[in-house]
Amino acid sequence: MMTNQNQMERYKLYQWIHMVSFAVNDITLYxxxxxxxxxxxxxxxxxxxxxxxxxNEYACQYGPLTIDTASPQGKWLWSTQPMxxxxxxx
Amino acid sequence: MQNCGCAxxxxxxxxxxxxxxxxxxxxxxxxxxxxxxxxxxEPDKALSYGTIFPELNKPFLGKRGVLR
Numbered sequence: 001m002m003t004n005q006n007q008m009e010r011y012k013l014y015q016w017i018h019m020v021s022f023a024v025n026d027i028t029l030y031x032x033x034x035x036x037x038x039x040x041x042x043x044x045x046x047x048x049x050x051x052x053x054x055x056n057e058y059a060c061q062y063g064p065l066t067i068d069t070a071s072p073q074g075k076w077l078w079s080t081q082p083m084x085x086x087x088x089x090x
Numbered sequence: 091m092q093n094c095g096c097a098x099x100x101x102x103x104x105x106x107x108x109x110x111x112x113x114x115x116x117x118x119x120x121x122x123x124x125x126x127x128x129x130x131x132e133p134d135k136a137l138s139y140g141t142i143f144p145e146l147n148k149p150f151l152g153k154r155g156v157l158r
Contacts (some may be wrong), residue, residue, distance in 0.1 A: 016133075018137060019133035019134055019136070019137045022133070022136060022137045023133050023137075026142045026143075027142065030127070033125075034125070043127075047133075
């Protein structure tokens with residue numbers, strides 16, 4: 001059973017994924033109109049990296065949130081884990 | 091139309107036509123100043139504000155049907 005502490009860890013990581021995903025999304029909109037902006041591109045690379053690390057860490061500990069972080073070993077968690085609307089990720 | 095009246099609201103601006111070189115611009119057209127990459131919010135604040143750019147953080151402060 002998930003200890004409360006572990007549940008807290010999972011929730012914090014889940015929130016972090018929201019934050020870095022939002023940052024990547026917002027800078028993408030900026031870069032769409034500023035395709036030469038080096039500083040913005042550095043920002044994008046930095047947060048894209050953070051996002052991939054966070055998604056992979058979440059997938060490794062709790063199961064994949066995105067299909068490209070699914071790495072099935074023996075069981076296809078993608079469809080066997082509870083869906084988000086079934087309380088799968090809070 | 092030298093005196094466009096904006097000097098009254100903002101004493102620093104002598105005549106906005108000169109400062110923004112609007113003489114040859116067509117009337118009744120909207121202009122969006124170009125955005126530059128300066129400061130950005132930390133990810134947690136950005137998510138709650140809904141933007142990573144402080145200059146785009148424009149919460150609605152009015153109330154329904156009330157002049158602010």
